[in-house]
Amino acid sequence: MPRLLQILSLFAAIACTAQAADPLKVLAIGDSMTEEYAYELTFSAPDSNSTNANVRSWPELFRIFRANEVSLGPFESTGGSYVDLRNAGHEWNFGIPGMTSLNWFRLLADAPEGEALGFGYAITKDELQEQIFNTPVVVIMLGANDLKQDYDKIFNDTEEATFFNQIRNRLRAIHDWVRVNRGAQPPKVIVCTVPDVGATPQISGIYNVPAKQATTRAKIAAFNQSIIAWAASENPPATVARLDLLTDRVFDQVPFQINGTVFTLAGSQENPPTQVFCKDGFHASTVAQAYIANEIIGALNTAMGTTIPKFSDREILRNLLGLNPDRPYLDWIAAAGLAGSGMEADPDGDQLPNLMEYLLGTAPGSYSHPFSGSYAPGGSLSWLPIGTGLRFGDLVPQDSADLVTWTAVPAARISTAADGRVSVVPAAGLKRGFVRLKATVKP
Known part of the structure; x- marks a missing residue:
C-alpha cells in the first residue's frame, strides 16, 4: 500500500475510534428485581444446579447484550466484594434484596431505627453518594415489595387510606434526594411504575376471587397513574418507565406468548426459559426482565436522547432464552x-x-x-x-x-x-x- 494511503487509513481508523460513543452510564436504586440474579440463588438457580443462576435481571441483560450502549459500572463477580448492603455486581447498581420504598427512605434520611439491616445503612448511603456523581442518569425501581407486604389488606380493602400515597411520596423523596445530592448538575431521573404483584403466581394462587382481583387491579392502576402524574409535575419532569404494562400483559394475555411461542407463568423448579416467573413464583424471569429492560431503555432514550436498541421479540427468544423463534x-x-x-x-x-x-x-x-x-x-x-x-x-x-x-x-x-x-x-x-x-x- 502506498505511504499516503497508509497514513489516510490510519487517520480514518483513529477518526472511527474517536467517534465511537461511550456507553451511557446508569445508576440504579432498587430491590431484588434490580440486583444481579447471580447473587439471588434461592430463586434464580435451578434445583438441579443450586449454585448457578440460569435467569438474568435487567442489569445483567444490559451487561451481556447491550454493553456498548449502556453500563451500570465495573462488575465485581466475587461475593462480598462490597462492604455495604450489596453483595457483588455492578458498581453503580444499588439493587438491595428485600428493600421497600420505606427502607430506602429511611436509609437516605439516616433513620435506621427498627430496621433489620440498619447497621449497613450509613455505609450504603456513603457509597451511593460517592457513586452518584459517576452517572448522568438514575433509575429508581421500588414499590413491589411494599405491595407484596400489604397485598392481603389491599385485596380485602383494609389498607390504610394513605397507603398508596405514602409509597408515592417516598418515591418522590428518593427522587428529590437524588437530584439534590448532585447539586448544580442534577442527573436525569427515571422513575418506574410499580408492577402489580397480584399477577405473580405466588400471590394470584391465593388471592384469586375475580371481583376482588378486579378491584385490586383498579386500585394499583390508579396508584401508578398517580406516579405518572407526579413525575410529570416535577421541574424538570422525571421520565417514567411503565413496568405495570408487563403485569397487565400477564393478567390479560392468555396464554402469555411471544411470536407464537407459548410461555407458562411458573411451575418448574428448574427455571426453564419458557417460564415468565422464577421458581419462587414471584420474581420476574429472564423473559419478563427483558421487557422490563425494554421499558427502561425506552425511558433512557427519552430522557437522554440516546438510541439504545430495545430487545426485539426474536432477539429475546433466540439470544436471551436460547429458543428457536421459528419453532411454532x-x-x-x-x-x-x-x-x-x-x-x-x-x-x-x-x-x-x-x-x-x-x-x-x-x-x-x-x-x-x-x-x-x-x-x-x-x-x-x-x-x-x-x-x-x-x-x-x-x-x-x-x-x-x-x-x-x-x-x-x-x-x-x-x-x-x-x-x-x-x-x-x-x-x-x-x-x-x-x-x-x-x-x-x-x-
Whole structure:
C-alpha cells in the first residue's frame, strides 16, 4: 500500500475510534428485581444446579447484550466484594434484596431505627453518594415489595387510606434526594411504575376471587397513574418507565406468548426459559426482565436522547432464552408431514407459500383457495387469518396498478369483521388494479 494511503487509513481508523460513543452510564436504586440474579440463588438457580443462576435481571441483560450502549459500572463477580448492603455486581447498581420504598427512605434520611439491616445503612448511603456523581442518569425501581407486604389488606380493602400515597411520596423523596445530592448538575431521573404483584403466581394462587382481583387491579392502576402524574409535575419532569404494562400483559394475555411461542407463568423448579416467573413464583424471569429492560431503555432514550436498541421479540427468544423463534412454524409444518419445508416453499403448488398457509390456517400439502370476493370497483377481496398464526407473523395487503410496483394498502381501505375476516377494497376511481398478500414473520 502506498505511504499516503497508509497514513489516510490510519487517520480514518483513529477518526472511527474517536467517534465511537461511550456507553451511557446508569445508576440504579432498587430491590431484588434490580440486583444481579447471580447473587439471588434461592430463586434464580435451578434445583438441579443450586449454585448457578440460569435467569438474568435487567442489569445483567444490559451487561451481556447491550454493553456498548449502556453500563451500570465495573462488575465485581466475587461475593462480598462490597462492604455495604450489596453483595457483588455492578458498581453503580444499588439493587438491595428485600428493600421497600420505606427502607430506602429511611436509609437516605439516616433513620435506621427498627430496621433489620440498619447497621449497613450509613455505609450504603456513603457509597451511593460517592457513586452518584459517576452517572448522568438514575433509575429508581421500588414499590413491589411494599405491595407484596400489604397485598392481603389491599385485596380485602383494609389498607390504610394513605397507603398508596405514602409509597408515592417516598418515591418522590428518593427522587428529590437524588437530584439534590448532585447539586448544580442534577442527573436525569427515571422513575418506574410499580408492577402489580397480584399477577405473580405466588400471590394470584391465593388471592384469586375475580371481583376482588378486579378491584385490586383498579386500585394499583390508579396508584401508578398517580406516579405518572407526579413525575410529570416535577421541574424538570422525571421520565417514567411503565413496568405495570408487563403485569397487565400477564393478567390479560392468555396464554402469555411471544411470536407464537407459548410461555407458562411458573411451575418448574428448574427455571426453564419458557417460564415468565422464577421458581419462587414471584420474581420476574429472564423473559419478563427483558421487557422490563425494554421499558427502561425506552425511558433512557427519552430522557437522554440516546438510541439504545430495545430487545426485539426474536432477539429475546433466540439470544436471551436460547429458543428457536421459528419453532411454532417448524412444529406446524412437521405436523403436516412436511418437515424441513421452508416458509417460502409451495409444496402443493397453489401459489400460497407455506408461511402464508400457516397464517391463514390452510393445509400446506393440499390446494387451498382462502380468498373470497373480487378486487374490482364496488367489490372487495377478503380472507380469514387464524389467530394462532398471527401470533407468529403478519399478512400485509399490497396493491399495484401494473404488477411491478407494489405498495401497502392504506388502513382506510382495510376492514376487519368481528370474526377476524379481513377485507380490502380498491381505491376509488381505480379502473384496473391488483392486490396481493405479503406474509412476514414478526420481528
